[in-house]
Amino acid sequence: MASLEVENVVKRFGPVEALKGINLSADDGEFLVLVGPSGCGKSTLLNMIAGLDSITEGRIIIDGQVVNDVHPKDRDMAMVFQSYALYPNMTVERNISFGMEMRKVPKPERDKAVMEVAKLLQIEGLLKRRPGQLSGGQRQRVAMGRALVRNPKIFLFDEPLSNLDAKLRVEMRTEIKKLHQRLGTTIVYVTHDQIEAMTLATRIAVMQNGELHQFGAPQEIYDRPANTFVAGFMGSPPMNLIPARIGKNGAGVNAEIATADERTLRLQLNGQAASLENRVNSEVLVGLRPEAITDPESRDAGAIIQEVECLVEVTEPTGPDMLAVLRLGGIEAVSRMRSSSRVRPGERAKFAVNMSKAVLFDPETEQRI
Amino acid sequence: MSSIIDRPAATRGGVLGWLQVQLPKIVLAPTCVITIVFVYGFILWTTYLSFSRSRMFPNLGWAGTKPHENLWANPVWYKALENLAILGTLYIGIATVLGLFLATLLDQRIRQEGFIRTIYLYPMALSFIVTGTVWKWMLNPGLGIEKLMHDFGWTGFQFDWIVNSDMAIYTVVMAGVWQSSGFVMAMFLAGLRAVDDEIIKAASIDGASLPRIYVRIIFPMMRPIFLSSFVVLGHLAIKSFDLVIALTGGGPGFATELPATFMYKQTFTRNNIAVGSASAVMMLVTVAAIMVPYLYSELRAQKGVQR
Ligand SMILES: Nc1ncnc2c1ncn2[C@@H]1O[C@H](COP(=O)(O)OP(=O)(O)O)[C@@H](O)[C@H]1O
Ligand SMILES: [Mg+2]
Numbered sequence: 116m117a118s119l120e121v122e123n124v125v126k127r128f129g130p131v132e133a134l135k136g137i138n139l140s141a142d143d144g145e146f147l148v149l150v151g152p153s154g155c156g157k158s159t160l161l162n163m164i165a166g167l168d169s170i171t172e173g174r175i176i177i178d179g180q181v182v183n184d185v186h187p188k189d190r191d192m193a194m195v196f197q198s199y200a201l202y203p204n205m206t207v208e209r210n211i212s213f214g215m216e217m218r219k220v221p222k223p224e225r226d227k228a229v230m231e232v233a234k235l236l237q238i239e240g241l242l243k244r245r246p247g248q249l250s251g252g253q254r255q256r257v258a259m260g261r262a263l264v265r266n267p268k269i270f271l272f273d274e275p276l277s278n279l280d281a282k283l284r285v286e287m288r289t290e291i292k293k294l295h296q297r298l299g300t301t302i303v304y305v306t307h308d309q310i311e312a313m314t315l316a317t318r319i320a321v322m323q324n325g326e327l328h329q330f331g332a333p334q335e336i337y338d339r340p341a342n343t344f345v346a347g348f349m350g351s352p353p354m355n356l357i358p359a360r361i362g363k364n365g366a367g368v369n370a371e372i373a374t375a376d377e378r379t380l381r382l383q384l385n386g387q388a389a390s391l392e393n394r395v396n397s398e399v400l401v402g403l404r405p406e407a408i409t410d411p412e413s414r415d416a417g418a419i420i421q422e423v424e425c426l427v428e429v430t431e432p433t434g435p436d437m438l439a440v441l442r443l444g445g446i447e448a449v450s451r452m453r454s455s456s457r458v459r460p461g462e463r464a465k466f467a468v469n470m471s472k473a474v475l476f477d478p479e480t481e482q483r484i
Numbered sequence: 485m486s487s488i489i490d491r492p493a494a495t496r497g498g499v500l501g502w503l504q505v506q507l508p509k510i511v512l513a514p515t516c517v518i519t520i521v522f523v524y525g526f527i528l529w530t531t532y533l534s535f536s537r538s539r540m541f542p543n544l545g546w547a548g549t550k551p552h553e554n555l556w557a558n559p560v561w562y563k564a565l566e567n568l569a570i571l572g573t574l575y576i577g578i579a580t581v582l583g584l585f586l587a588t589l590l591d592q593r594i595r596q597e598g599f600i601r602t603i604y605l606y607p608m609a610l611s612f613i614v615t616g617t618v619w620k621w622m623l624n625p626g627l628g629i630e631k632l633m634h635d636f637g638w639t640g641f642q643f644d645w646i647v648n649s650d651m652a653i654y655t656v657v658m659a660g661v662w663q664s665s666g667f668v669m670a671m672f673l674a675g676l677r678a679v680d681d682e683i684i685k686a687a688s689i690d691g692a693s694l695p696r697i698y699v700r701i702i703f704p705m706m707r708p709i710f711l712s713s714f715v716v717l718g719h720l721a722i723k724s725f726d727l728v729i730a731l732t733g734g735g736p737g738f739a740t741e742l743p744a745t746f747m748y749k750q751t752f753t754r755n756n757i758a759v760g761s762a763s764a765v766m767m768l769v770t771v772a773a774i775m776v777p778y779l780y781s782e783l784r785a786q787k788g789v790q791r
Contacts, residue, residue, distance in 0.1 A: 117724070165685075166689075167685050167687060186690045187688050188688065188689065188691035188692075192689065193689065194685070194689050195684070196682040198680055198681070198682050200680060200682035200685065200686040201683075201686075202683065202686075202687070202700075202701050203705055204701065204704035204705055204707075205701075213687070213690050213692070213700075214689075214690035214691055217691035217692045217696070218691050236680070239707060261690075265690075318752075327586065387523055395745065442777045443710070
């Protein structure tokens, strides 16, 4: 049980600045996910929280105490690694109890703790085996067991699922979430998979090139991305960023979007009219999630809906729904339709655009307006 | 119609095609024949001689097990075996421990690592003859270390192992260790470098100190390298001939006689080819006893990987 604060943390490897001033915090019991493309500095940050890497500048605070110079073994954290990092020469049982052995916990107590964790993770049958005799999924469980048995203040996970096959990954994801709900321990979890981030986190930190782009609740990050990078990184398919021009007519401010058949679509931006007055005639990017462009029958109730007619270029059935690709403002915009939708490639169809979900970005600064 | 397409490419162009298929075999054939004759042929020849009445020249007359009985009645042979036991244990043991120790120090990513590694590896590039000669000079009481200390004024200093029949075998150990521990170090260093960083991180979060991480986790992971170094050093010890010849010549007396020098002397200076052959066969059996299980386990491991 612990809170965590990361204050202006900078990490340099020689001339390379791997982290450029990160500010984060997690309350007691929170599930904080660091997400970003690989090489963005997530593992470096996690290692610094664990005490495995020195901190060039800034402070890391746990439960109100600065831990910059505290040895990893005294931080009371447990970590699960991407490669699992099991000790190959020890049995599963020894792997799990090694940390307790180093802390001089008496043998009967260790055995009891190992049994409890093994039962929780359903690896009782594997205790006498060595890591080399286990499948990837089993090794992953053992690595989890090694962390769980310690009952630490904070759990750290470094891409724990990325070496598993797709099905197992989804299963383990659910199990990790259940574990968190049950134990209530603070977790810092690193992943490059935005779906993992969305499903697990209570708060997400989106990083790129050593910078923190946005830090907030999953829904907030999904609905109101701070910039075009976050908009493109979170969500699959990603948010459509449609080039448009702010126009003004009798009905108010609108976004003028060029279509494939050389017409102009006008999307009313009445919700944000006041802040857009000074941008009339300038270029913007209209951010619309695929599910904000749907067939009229499956529109959201209670939202500001605008119906438009558009030419469909390609349709891609995915099973639960169908993606239709439209050409809007010169880019391919993806819309999410019901799987029973009758739209055909090369035909015009009606779409309901949920304008209450639209966000605007400045094409120069790439920041949200 | 379709036969043109179906015909395999290799059967085109008569002689050339034949050559293309046969060339690798033709090129390899001489080495193959040479190996069979000079390695396996001579193993059989030596084995036969060890049951013959050969003295100064090979003699095909059958003597039964007499040469073997003579061998095992010879006190010098027992001395050679005893020396081999001392040399084998100490040389393998010290070179392995020292190599592992140096590798562990180098693994701490110190500066100038490449330079230091090269220094330790250089002795391996020398032949045992050079090593033996250099150490003979250094250990010679009238020329080497003892003389140096006397010149510095420490006249009480005494280091005469090389001329002392009880201690001479240990000078062979020293020179051998000096020659080989750099190589063992390089093997261990490669192994240590292959250890996943995350394992070390996991262990330090688990609360293990660095020495403990090495002893409890990393050294046990070096098992295959311990095995390889044992095999390499073991067969060097059994075969060691040139080092002893250059360093002590088997003396003083026969204090540093080893099976290999024994065999050489019996065969070529004592006109006793049959006994020499018998000792050679004994050495072959000993080397085989080490190598065969090793090769077997290596081959099995490789098959496991391919699967
Ligand atoms: N020990 C190191 N020395 C030099 N550069 C490093 C070191 N560790 C990481 N880096 C650099 O820091 C950046 C972030 O790495 P990392 O934290 O591993 O990324 P991520 O986990 O997000 O994929 C990378 O550009 C990497 O090259
Ligand atoms: Mg990483």
